[in-house]
Amino acid sequence: MENRALIEVQGLVKRFGPKVVLRGLNFSVLPGEFVALLGPNGAGKTTFLRILASLSSPSMGVVRVAGYLLPREAAAVRRRLGVVSHLPLLYGDLTAEENLRFFGKMYGVNPLEERIREVLRQVGLEKRAKDLVRTFSRGMQQRLAIGRAILHDPDVLLLDEPHTGLDQDACEMLDAILREESSRGRTIVMTSHDLARVEDLSSRFDVLSRGIICASALKQDIPQDGLLAFYRHALGNGQVQRGVE
């Protein structure tokens, strides 16, 4: 039971009208893995993550998160997931702690005030707890978005290009939080365009191309600084995503 996959996807197809974006994709994540989901622009990474997050429905295939079937058991899945996109999606006119309180009540977090303090400390915002979120820098907002995503202690954290639009310092702070979450055993799936960054952070690298996961490797199976070569080989046609190289 313990080593059962937290995410299991078989034969996932996603169509938008006549356009087929995912073509029978298979994917499985074990508890504690930190998977970097790579792929060229438009490959379908966001589409795939949205399906895992129960924000979009599969056209075909089996998708299970934490043992629950999507889309049928979406409410149960949402309780076991934390989701962060490149947009923080916070309330600017609420303070940091008010934002967390709002989401914590929605998820029935208990004891809530203690957990809010703990999370604010973890994301380095305890001194800004009572400040309005609209006064925060982009990096601080993104850290609070991660705080919101982990508030209810989810089994799985899904992140869609969380570093987008952040400066170097903000990226490094975000990485420190992700590293800590991962070392605590949180299962993480993150899309990224930044190979150098995920090479350091992740324990596994999956490449989505032509509608399927066309390559997957554990960190220990990739030589040091070898991720770009693995990625290019996975794409197999010299196609390399924007921002890489």
Ligand SMILES: Nc1ncnc2c1ncn2[C@@H]1O[C@H](COP(=O)(O)OP(=O)(O)OP(=O)(O)O)[C@@H](O)[C@H]1O
């Ligand atoms: N709601 C939609 N309706 C129609 N087409 C869509 C919709 N959402 C996504 N697509 C198409 O699906 C394809 C995959 O898009 P998606 O955003 O998932 O790719 P991505 O790998 O996340 O790209 P990027 O790396 O640029 O963010 C694109 O061709 C996109 O135009």
